[in-house]
Amino acid sequence: MLREWVDRTAREYPARLAMTVFAAVITLFTLLLLPPWATATDTGARFVDALFTATSAVCITGLVVVDTAEYWSEYGRAVILLGIKVGGLGVMTIASLLGIAVSRRIGLTQKLLTASETKTGTTRLGEVGSLIRLIIVVSTSIELTIALILLPRFLALDESLGLALWHSTFYGISAFNNAGFVPTVDGLLPYASDWLVIIPVVLGVFIGALGFPVMLNLLQARRHGRRFLRHLSLHTKLTITTSVALLVAGLVIIGAMEWANPETLGGQDLSTKFLSALMASVMPRSGGFNTFDVGAMRAESWLVTDALMFVGGGSASTAGGIKVTTLAVMLLAIVAEARGDRDVDVFGRRIPRDTLRLSIAVVFIGATMVLVSCIALVRITDFSLSQILFEVISAFATVGLSTGITGDLPDGGKYWLSALMYLGRVGTISVLGALALRDRRRVIRFPEERPIIG
Amino acid sequence: MLREWVDRTAREYPARLAMTVFAAVITLFTLLLLPPWATATDTGARFVDALFTATSAVCITGLVVVDTAEYWSEYGRAVILLGIKVGGLGVMTIASLLGIAVSRRIGLTQKLLTASETKTGTTRLGEVGSLIRLIIVVSTSIELTIALILLPRFLALDESLGLALWHSTFYGISAFNNAGFVPTVDGLLPYASDWLVIIPVVLGVFIGALGFPVMLNLLQARRHGRRFLRHLSLHTKLTITTSVALLVAGLVIIGAMEWANPETLGGQDLSTKFLSALMASVMPRSGGFNTFDVGAMRAESWLVTDALMFVGGGSASTAGGIKVTTLAVMLLAIVAEARGDRDVDVFGRRIPRDTLRLSIAVVFIGATMVLVSCIALVRITDFSLSQILFEVISAFATVGLSTGITGDLPDGGKYWLSALMYLGRVGTISVLGALALRDRRRVIRFPEERPIIG
Ligand SMILES: [K+]
Ligand SMILES: [K+]
Numbered sequence: 004m005l006r007e008w009v010d011r012t013a014r015e016y017p018a019r020l021a022m023t024v025f026a027a028v029i030t031l032f033t034l035l036l037l038p039p040w041a042t043a044t045d046t047g048a049r050f051v052d053a054l055f056t057a058t059s060a061v062c063i064t065g066l067v068v069v070d071t072a073e074y075w076s077e078y079g080r081a082v083i084l085l086g087i088k089v090g091g092l093g094v095m096t097i098a099s100l101l102g103i104a105v106s107r108r109i110g111l112t113q114k115l116l117t118a119s120e121t122k123t124g125t126t127r128l129g130e131v132g133s134l135i136r137l138i139i140v141v142s143t144s145i146e147l148t149i150a151l152i153l154l155p156r157f158l159a160l161d162e163s164l165g166l167a168l169w170h171s172t173f174y175g176i177s178a179f180n181n182a183g184f185v186p187t188v189d190g191l192l193p194y195a196s197d198w199l200v201i202i203p204v205v206l207g208v209f210i211g212a213l214g215f216p217v218m219l220n221l222l223q224a225r226r227h228g229r230r231f232l233r234h235l236s237l238h239t240k241l242t243i244t245t246s247v248a249l250l251v252a253g254l255v256i257i258g259a260m261e262w263a264n265p266e267t268l269g270g271q272d273l274s275t276k277f278l279s280a281l282m283a284s285v286m287p288r289s290g291g292f293n294t295f296d297v298g299a300m301r302a303e304s305w306l307v308t309d310a311l312m313f314v315g316g317g318s319a320s321t322a323g324g325i326k327v328t329t330l331a332v333m334l335l336a337i338v339a340e341a342r343g344d345r346d347v348d349v350f351g352r353r354i355p356r357d358t359l360r361l362s363i364a365v366v367f368i369g370a371t372m373v374l375v376s377c378i379a380l381v382r383i384t385d386f387s388l389s390q391i392l393f394e395v396i397s398a399f400a401t402v403g404l405s406t407g408i409t410g411d412l413p414d415g416g417k418y419w420l421s422a423l424m425y426l427g428r429v430g431t432i433s434v435l436g437a438l439a440l441r442d443r444r445r446v447i448r449f450p451e452e453r454p455i456i457g
Numbered sequence: 458m459l460r461e462w463v464d465r466t467a468r469e470y471p472a473r474l475a476m477t478v479f480a481a482v483i484t485l486f487t488l489l490l491l492p493p494w495a496t497a498t499d500t501g502a503r504f505v506d507a508l509f510t511a512t513s514a515v516c517i518t519g520l521v522v523v524d525t526a527e528y529w530s531e532y533g534r535a536v537i538l539l540g541i542k543v544g545g546l547g548v549m550t551i552a553s554l555l556g557i558a559v560s561r562r563i564g565l566t567q568k569l570l571t572a573s574e575t576k577t578g579t580t581r582l583g584e585v586g587s588l589i590r591l592i593i594v595v596s597t598s599i600e601l602t603i604a605l606i607l608l609p610r611f612l613a614l615d616e617s618l619g620l621a622l623w624h625s626t627f628y629g630i631s632a633f634n635n636a637g638f639v640p641t642v643d644g645l646l647p648y649a650s651d652w653l654v655i656i657p658v659v660l661g662v663f664i665g666a667l668g669f670p671v672m673l674n675l676l677q678a679r680r681h682g683r684r685f686l687r688h689l690s691l692h693t694k695l696t697i698t699t700s701v702a703l704l705v706a707g708l709v710i711i712g713a714m715e716w717a718n719p720e721t722l723g724g725q726d727l728s729t730k731f732l733s734a735l736m737a738s739v740m741p742r743s744g745g746f747n748t749f750d751v752g753a754m755r756a757e758s759w760l761v762t763d764a765l766m767f768v769g770g771g772s773a774s775t776a777g778g779i780k781v782t783t784l785a786v787m788l789l790a791i792v793a794e795a796r797g798d799r800d801v802d803v804f805g806r807r808i809p810r811d812t813l814r815l816s817i818a819v820v821f822i823g824a825t826m827v828l829v830s831c832i833a834l835v836r837i838t839d840f841s842l843s844q845i846l847f848e849v850i851s852a853f854a855t856v857g858l859s860t861g862i863t864g865d866l867p868d869g870g871k872y873w874l875s876a877l878m879y880l881g882r883v884g885t886i887s888v889l890g891a892l893a894l895r896d897r898r899r900v901i902r903f904p905e906e907r908p909i910i911g
Contacts, residue, residue, distance in 0.1 A: 260836075303836040310828060337818045347814075356810055360801075363817060364791045374764060381843075382714075382757040389835075389842040 021097045021429045025061065028093065029425065032057035032086045041079040048074075051414050058421040060086030062428040063094065063321055065183020065291035065403020066394075068410045068417055072188045083184060084176060091180030091321045094428065095138050095215040098319035138215055141222075142179060149207040150175030156199040178207030181321040183291020183403030191282075195294035196275040205281060208290035209246070212316030217242050237352045238328065242317040245327040246288075253284030253311050257304050266299035287311035289322040291403025298407040302389045305406070309392055312400045313369065323401030323427055325369050329362045336362075368430060373399055376423050383415050384408075394420070399427035475551045475883045479515065482547065483879065486511035486540045495533040502528075505868050512875040514540030516882040517548065517775055519637020519745035519857020520848075522864045522871055526642045537638060538630060545634030545775045548882065549592050549669040552773035592669055595676075596633060603661040604629030610653040632661030635775040637745020637857030645736075649748035650729040659735060662744035663700070666770030671696050691806045692782060696771040699781040700742075707738030707765050711758050720753035741765035743776040745857025752861040756843045759860070763846055766854045767823065777855030777881055779823050783816045790816075822884060827853055830877050837869050838862075848874070853881035 033054045039047040048056070048069075055068045056075075060083045071080060150171040157167035173186040185191065194200035210218070217239045224234035258280030261268040268276045282294050287308045300308070315324015332347070336359055339347045347354040376395040381388060390406045397404050398420045409420065487508045493501040502510070502523075509522045510529075514537045525534065604625040611621035627640040639645065648654035664672070671693045678688035712734030715722040722730045736748050741762045754762070769778015786801070790813055793801045801808040830849040835842060844860045851858050852874045863874065 301836070302842060303832045306828065306832045306835060306842075333817055333821055336814050337821055340814050340818045359813060359817065360790050360794050363787055363813065364794045367787055367791055374760065378757045378760045381760060382755070387841055387843070388756060388760075388846070392842070 020100075024093060024097065025425060025429050028086075028089060029054075029058050029061050032061055032082065032089075035082045036075075036079060041076055041082065043074060043076050043079075045076075051417050055417050055421050056083065057086060058424050059403070060182070060184065061090035061093075062323075062401050062424040063087055063090045063180045063182040064323075064398065064401040064424045064428075065177075066398055066405060066409050066420065066424070067184075068412070070188055071184055072186060080186065084173060087180050087182040087184060088176055091142065091176075091182070091211075092135075092138060094321055095142065095319055096135050099134060099138065099215050137219070141215070141218055145207065145210060145218075146172075146175040146179045148175075149178055149203050152203045153200065156197070174204060175207065178204045178290065178292070179211040179321065181208055181211050181290050181316065181323075181401075183286075183289075185292065191292050191294050195271070195279060198274075198278065201278050201282065201294065204290075204292060205285050208285055208292070209250075212288060212290070212320050212322035213242055213246065214317030214320030214322075216319050217317055237350055237354075238318070240350050241328050241331045245331045246317065249288065249311060249314065249327065250284050253287065253307065254280045256307050257283040257300075260301055260304045260307065264299070264301055267295045283308070284311070286404060287402055288314060288316050288327075289324060289400050289402035291397075293404060296407075297404050305389055305393050308404065309396050312396045312402045312404070313373070315400045315402075323399070325365050325400075329365050332358055332362045333366065369399065369427075372423065372426060372430070376419060379419055380412075380416055383413060395423065398423040401428055474554075478547060478551065479879060479883050482540075482543060483508075483512050483515050486515055486536060486543075489536045490529075490533060495530055495536065496528060497530050497533075499530075505871050509871050509875050510537065511540060512878050513857070514636070514638065515544040515547075516777075516855050516878045517541055517544045517634045517636040518777075518852065518855040518878045518882075519631075520852055520859055520863050520874065520878070521638075522866070524642060525638055526640060534640065538627060541634050541636040541638060542630055545596065545630075545636070545665075546589075546592060548775055549596065549773055550589050553588060553592065553669050591673070595669070595672055596665075599661065599664060599672075600626075600629040600633045602629075603632055603657050606657040607654065610651070628658060629661065632658045632744065632746070633665040633775065635662055635665050635744050635770065635777075635855075637740075637743075639746065645746050645748050649725070649733060652728075652732065655732050655736065655748065658744075658746060659739050662739055662746070663704075666742060666744070666774050666776035667696055667700065668771030668774030668776075670773050671771055691804055691808075692772070694804050695782050695785045699785045700771065703742065703765060703768065703781065704738050707741065707761065708734045710761050711737040711754075714755055714758045714761065718753070718755055721749045737762070738765070740858060741856055742768060742770050742781075743778060743854050743856040745851075747858060750861075751858050759843055759847050762858065763850050766850045766856045766858070767827070769854045769856075777853070779819050779854075783819050786812055786816045787820070823853065823881075826877065826880060826884070830873060833873055834866075834870055837867060849877065852877040855882055 033050075035041070036048055036053040036057055037050070039045045041053075042048050052068050055066075058064070059066050069075070071083065075083065153171035153174055154167055157170050158164065162170065170186055173184075176182070177184050191200070191204065216236075220234075220236050220239045224231050224239075227234045258268070258276070261280070261283070262276070263269050268279050271279060279295055282292065283300075283304070286292050288311050297308075313324055314330050315326055316322020318326045318328055331349075332354060335347050335349050335354065347356075347359070373392075373395055376399070377388065377391055380386070380391045380395060384391070386394075386408050390408050393404070393406050394408055396402070401424055409417075412420070487504075489495070490502055490507040490511055491504070493499045495507075496502050506522050509520075512518070513520050523529070525537065529537065607625035607628055608621055611624050612618065616624065624640055627638075630636070631638050631640075645654070645658065670690075674688075674690050674693045678685050678693075681688045712722070712730070715734070715737065716730070717723050722733050725733060733749055736746065737754075737758070740746050742765050751762075767778055768784050769780055770776020772780045772782055774780075785803075786808060789801050789803050789808065793799075801810075801813070827846075827849055830853070831842065831845055834840070834845045834849060838845070840848075840862050844862050847858070847860050848862055850856070855878055863871075866874070
């Protein structure tokens with residue numbers, strides 16, 4: 004019954020499916036965080052803090068209004084970790100399901116990767132089931148791998164076996180799911196110079212942010228040995244190219260801006276400086292971990308970080324934002340426009356024109372959410388626009404980096420950011436859903452007329 | 458010779474024409490403002506201040522680093538007024554010329570209005586000449602009308618005939634050209650409650666911001682009497698609808714936000730409150746006049762003003778920004794996307810697909826200019842992001858409203874804003890020029906492949 008409903012809803016109302024599932028899961032985890040035993044002091048959490056934390060965990064954001072390690076009990080932290088795992092699976096599954104729906108509806112010859120993985124002739128029920136199984140296997144394998152790489156390092160740093168297991172598992176899940184939650188008060192701050200901790204975490208975040216379709220395509224293409232490159236989809240090539248370009252750009256720009264800032268990179272040696280700049284470049288899109296005080300960064304670095312956060316990671320990934328392919332398609336369209344080309348071509352492929360309209364919708368709706376939220380928070384708080392813009396984009400793009408004001412927001416601000424995390428998470432997915440419904444084609448076409456632009 | 462060069466350049470390198478002409482005119486007016494007699498004290502202006510003022514006048518922006526009435530001599534103010542007139546004519550002429558070029562190149566059946574005005578069979582030289590004549594006649598008529606409406610009011614307010622003539626002429630030209638320069642130290646502040654001054658200025662700014670193609674279309678359509686509406690172009694309908702919608706939205710939102718602010722609308726009676734909210738809504742797009750202290754507005758009102766300024770006015774108008782039709786096309790595309798329609802339809806017309814790509818280019822390039830400028834000014838000054846964002850968008854969209862920091866910027870900041878005014882002015886025109894060059898069509902088309910968006 005439930006599976007049939009999910010199946011029919013995914014087919015007919017994909018946006019509604021995403022919104023309903025996430026709202027239901029957030030409600031459930033809010034209830035799980037409300038009992039007295041969820042907090043360390045046994046006094047129980049305030050409703051707004053439980054709702055905010057549940058939303059942050061399920062939407063794999065990582066913004067916190069209370070310190071995860073200090074405020075919540077072991078039960079509470081386990082609930083949060085479960086919320087991250089469920090949220091990450093949910094995002095990848097629903098976004099991939101919508102990918103199938105889209106490829107069905109508009110009759111693509113080359114279907115999306117998720118669709119090509121399932122055998123033809125099987126029922127949709129079977130497809131959904133095998134997709135979910137596949138996502139669980141792939142994501143859990145990567146989380147375990149990261150945890151196993153981290154475990155010996157934590158043991159070597161004199162943690163007990165139990166604690167090291169807990170920490171490495173927590174970071175494995177939190178990193179791959181781009182969750183940004185940390186199990187200790189200091190988080191990754193003590194490991195700022197430690198390549199053996201930072202690099203696995205950065206890799207986990209980067210791979211998670213590529214998105215399930217890319218991971219699957221990479222796994223499939225690997226089977227073809229030498230002809231590996233030829234079996235990469237356009238989506239995979241665009242995602243990886245743009246992600247790497249943003250990584251290098253962020254590393255260089257933020258690294259240069261913070262180089263002499265005594266409160267961030269200023270006092271660090273060259274090796275740590277590199278790791279810090281790497282973190283500052285990777286984490287906005289949208290891992291959310293930090294190894295130095297984000298609140299102490301220069302205001303211009305915040306703006307660069309804002310831009311990186313807004314872009315986010317790959318489609319159907321655990322990262323948020325408008326997605327790297329959206330940025331890539333828009334940039335390619337602008338280049339084509341400047342060169343006077345009729346088509347938007349890249350990697351020997353032509354990008355369909357309706358993709359551009361979808362990109363505009365994603366960017367415009369995202370920018371509007373950010374603008375309206377900034378106006379609201381500037382009105383109800385006394386924080387500066389620099390801080391508010393950072394926090395708002397961090398919530399919208401489910402990043403979790405913070406200048407430190409989230410915990411001090413009035414309740415109205417906490418509710419607003421909760422809603423923004425939810426809308427930022429399901430919003431871009433829902434817009435994708437609209438494409439799946441594109442079947443009401445008009446028979447009568449109006450005559451064309453050109454308004455002047457610009 | 459010169460006319461032939463202009464004609465050929467307009468045809469083959471329209472963007473280059475716009476950039477060259479504006480750079481040359483700005484250089485000329487900088488030189489005119491440098492001699493000692495241009496300043497009231499006969500000491501002569503610093504180069505950076507002369508350059509900034511010349512750029513602001515020619516790009517019809519209205520941002521000032523020195524007080525126009527106090528700092529410059531009568532000669533200086535006359536040069537500024539001439540710069541405004543030349544700049545306004547230049548913007549309308551070049552943008553309209555590009556309109557012709559575009560309609561030529563891509564073979565529209567319905568040519569742009571500016572083109573339809575010229576007789577077929579005439580040489581291009583004749584066309585350019587008659588276009589410029591027509592623009593001069595229309596703009597000067599409107600400027601004179603505003604001046605003649607203002608003149609009796611200034612006389613009634615006990616100004617001498619000579620002074621009243623100068624003030625009404627200055628405001629007529631400054632309003633229609635959306636220039637935002639004022640001839641007295643207090644500007645329009647003393648007239649905050651005066652319907653007979655404010656309404657003519659608001660009307661002048663609003664009409665100027667519609668753009669020459671719309672004015673011409675309205676004049677033509679009027680000849681058809683009852684069938685007036687049927688002779689309005691899609692461009693005219695889109696421009697007027699969007700402009701009115703933004704006017705009402707801005708009036709209501711900023712009016713509500715500033716209603717109780719004692720430093721702006723708070724202490725005013727109902728009639729003045731309405732006039733102030735009207736000014737706050739019309740002037741960002743992009744008249745640049747103010748009847749209360751913009752620096753005293755609430756930070757959330759600044760953000761709403763930022764959005765209005767970024768949008769700006771109509772294409773080929775004296776207003777700046779990304780233009781109202783660009784916003785309209787993007788909104789219509791998003792609605793079509795959400796409804797699953799294949800075409801973007803409005804007013805019984807289908808909007809060509811390549812229009813969308815042009816819109817993206819205009820918005821993306823504009824947003825990038827604003828972001829980079831904010832990063833630069835946040836780095837080299839100590840002002841808040843709220844103030845810097847406002848000043849940067851005001852310069853980019855050639856608005857001229859200010860929170861009061863422009864005069865206190867370091868020289869680097871003044872040079873940066875000068876460049877931004879110039880690029881904001883010619884930038885959107887140049888992007889339009891790119892469309893005119895779209896003739897390198899590929900013969901081979903690549904196979905289509907769809908990346909995932911959002
Ligand atoms: K995150
Ligand atoms: K202006």
